[in-house]
Amino acid sequence: MSTEKLPCSIVVTARYLLQNAREPIVRDAAAAIKDTRILALGKASDILREYAPETRLDMGESLLMPGLINGHTHASMSLLRGVADDLPLLIWLTEHIFPREKKLDPESIGLGAALACAEMTRFGVTAFADMYLAENAVFDAAASSGLRMLGGEGIFAFPSPGYNTEDEAFTLLREQVDRWKDHPRIRVAVMPHAVYTTTPDLLARCRDTADALGLSLHIHLAETRHETDECRKNHCKTPLRYCADLGLVTSRTTIAHGVVFDDEELDLLAASGACVVHCPRSNMKLASGVARVPAMLAKGIPVGLGTDGAASSNNLNMFQEMAAAALLHKVHNEDPTVVAARDAIAMATIHGARALHWPGLGELRRGGPADVIAVDMTPPNMRPVHSPTSNIVYAATGAEVRLTMVDGEILYKDGEYTRMDIEALYAKAQQAADRLR
Ligand SMILES: [Zn+2]
Incomplete structure (x- = not known):
C-alpha cells in the first residue's frame, strides 16, 4: 500500500x-x-x-x-438602517422608506448591497436571496464580494427604478439570466414583489417566465392580516389560494414571511413542495404576526430563515435570527420544546438551501461545495x-x-x-446614506 x-x-x-x-x-x-x-x-x-x-x-x-443562508433580504436597504423605527407598517413605508427609495440610484443601491455583503460575510452568511429595485447593482456587489446570491428584480405592476413598463421588466430579467448564467455563485430568480403590488396577469406572466426559463420564483406572501383581508376583498381569496389558483405555488416557489395561513393552506403548501422563509425579527418589529413555524415543520414544509432588509430588522445577523426563531415560537406556543436549537440551525442552513433552490448548500459533505x-x-x-x-x-x-x-x-x-477595502466601503456608504436624509 x-x-x-x-x-x-x-x-x-x-x-x-x-x-x-x-x-x-x-x-x-x-x-x-x-x-x-x-x-x-x-x-x-x-x-x-x-x-x-x-x-x-x-x-x-x-x-x-x-455557512449560514439568509433566505430573504433586500441587501441595499442597509443604507436605510435606522432611518425610522417603531412605527406602523404603512406609515413606516409611505412616509419614510418609499420617499428615500425614490432617491436611490444604481451607485447607492450597489453601495448598500456591498455594505450588506460585508456584514453577512462578517457574520457567517455564505449565501443569500435578494429582491430589490435595479437589482443589477446588487448582482455586481454580490459577485465582487464572493458570496453566493439568488437575486431577482422586484417585479411590480408600476414603474420602478429598474424599468418603466412590464415588457421592460421581463426584458431586464432575461438580460440578467443571460448575464449570470455561467457564474458559479450567482443565480437569478423571478421575483414578483407581492400580491398587492401586482395584477393577476402580471403574476401569470411571472409564472410563465419562470417555467420557460426553468427559474425559481420568490414572492412576499401572507405577511400580514391586512394583506390577507385586502386580498379577500379584491380577489375573494387568501393570498396563498389566489397564487395557487394562478399556478404560482410549486416546488420551485419560495414564499417570504408566510405569516397568515390556515390549516388547509398548510396542507396545500406541504402538497405543493413550496418553501417558506421565516423572518421572525422583521415580523416582530413590524408587528406582522407570528408564522405557524412548528406546524409547518411538522408537515415537512421546508422553512428557511431570513433577515429581511436592514431597514426593518435592523441587521443581517443570522445568529440573531436563529435565536429569535427558537425563542418566539416557544413563548407563542407556550411550549419550550418547539423549534429546538438543532431545528433553528437546520432552518438557517439546509432549509435555506431548499429555499434558494440550490442543492448541495446548507451542509458539509464529501464532494459538496x-x-x-x-x-x-x-x-x-x-x-x-x-x-x-x-x-x-x-x-x-x-x-x-x-x-x-x-x-x-x-x-x-x-x-x-480578502476581497474588500472595508474602510473605503464604510466611507462611501456613509456618503450615500447622507444623500438620503
Ligand atoms: Zn422582504
Whole structure:
C-alpha cells in the first residue's frame, strides 16, 4: 500500500465539526478541500494522514459548520438602517422608506448591497436571496464580494427604478439570466414583489417566465392580516389560494414571511413542495404576526430563515435570527420544546438551501461545495462547551465568526476581508446614506 498523501488545496482543522444540523458533532476534526469542493471530512488525525494540503488552516477552539443562508433580504436597504423605527407598517413605508427609495440610484443601491455583503460575510452568511429595485447593482456587489446570491428584480405592476413598463421588466430579467448564467455563485430568480403590488396577469406572466426559463420564483406572501383581508376583498381569496389558483405555488416557489395561513393552506403548501422563509425579527418589529413555524415543520414544509432588509430588522445577523426563531415560537406556543436549537440551525442552513433552490448548500459533505464557517468557542459567552449547537443558537452573538469561506475561497478571516477595502466601503456608504436624509 502506498503511503503517498493525496494533494489538496486546504485542510482546515478545528476542535468541533458540525456537518449538518442533524448529525453528531465530530471532535478534533478537519475538512480537506480541493479547489471549490470538500474532499473529505472527519477526524483531523485521519485527514492529515491522508492528505497533503498546500495550505493548513488551524482554527483552534472553533466549530466548523456550513455557512449560514439568509433566505430573504433586500441587501441595499442597509443604507436605510435606522432611518425610522417603531412605527406602523404603512406609515413606516409611505412616509419614510418609499420617499428615500425614490432617491436611490444604481451607485447607492450597489453601495448598500456591498455594505450588506460585508456584514453577512462578517457574520457567517455564505449565501443569500435578494429582491430589490435595479437589482443589477446588487448582482455586481454580490459577485465582487464572493458570496453566493439568488437575486431577482422586484417585479411590480408600476414603474420602478429598474424599468418603466412590464415588457421592460421581463426584458431586464432575461438580460440578467443571460448575464449570470455561467457564474458559479450567482443565480437569478423571478421575483414578483407581492400580491398587492401586482395584477393577476402580471403574476401569470411571472409564472410563465419562470417555467420557460426553468427559474425559481420568490414572492412576499401572507405577511400580514391586512394583506390577507385586502386580498379577500379584491380577489375573494387568501393570498396563498389566489397564487395557487394562478399556478404560482410549486416546488420551485419560495414564499417570504408566510405569516397568515390556515390549516388547509398548510396542507396545500406541504402538497405543493413550496418553501417558506421565516423572518421572525422583521415580523416582530413590524408587528406582522407570528408564522405557524412548528406546524409547518411538522408537515415537512421546508422553512428557511431570513433577515429581511436592514431597514426593518435592523441587521443581517443570522445568529440573531436563529435565536429569535427558537425563542418566539416557544413563548407563542407556550411550549419550550418547539423549534429546538438543532431545528433553528437546520432552518438557517439546509432549509435555506431548499429555499434558494440550490442543492448541495446548507451542509458539509464529501464532494459538496466548500462553503464553511468557523465559529470561535473561546469568548466568555461561549464557555463552557457542553453543547456546541446550544451555544451557537442561544449564546452566540455572531461576532464569534472567525472564518467565512465560499467555494473554498477565504472571504473573511480574523478581522480581515480578502476581497474588500472595508474602510473605503464604510466611507462611501456613509456618503450615500447622507444623500438620503
Ligand atoms: Zn422582504
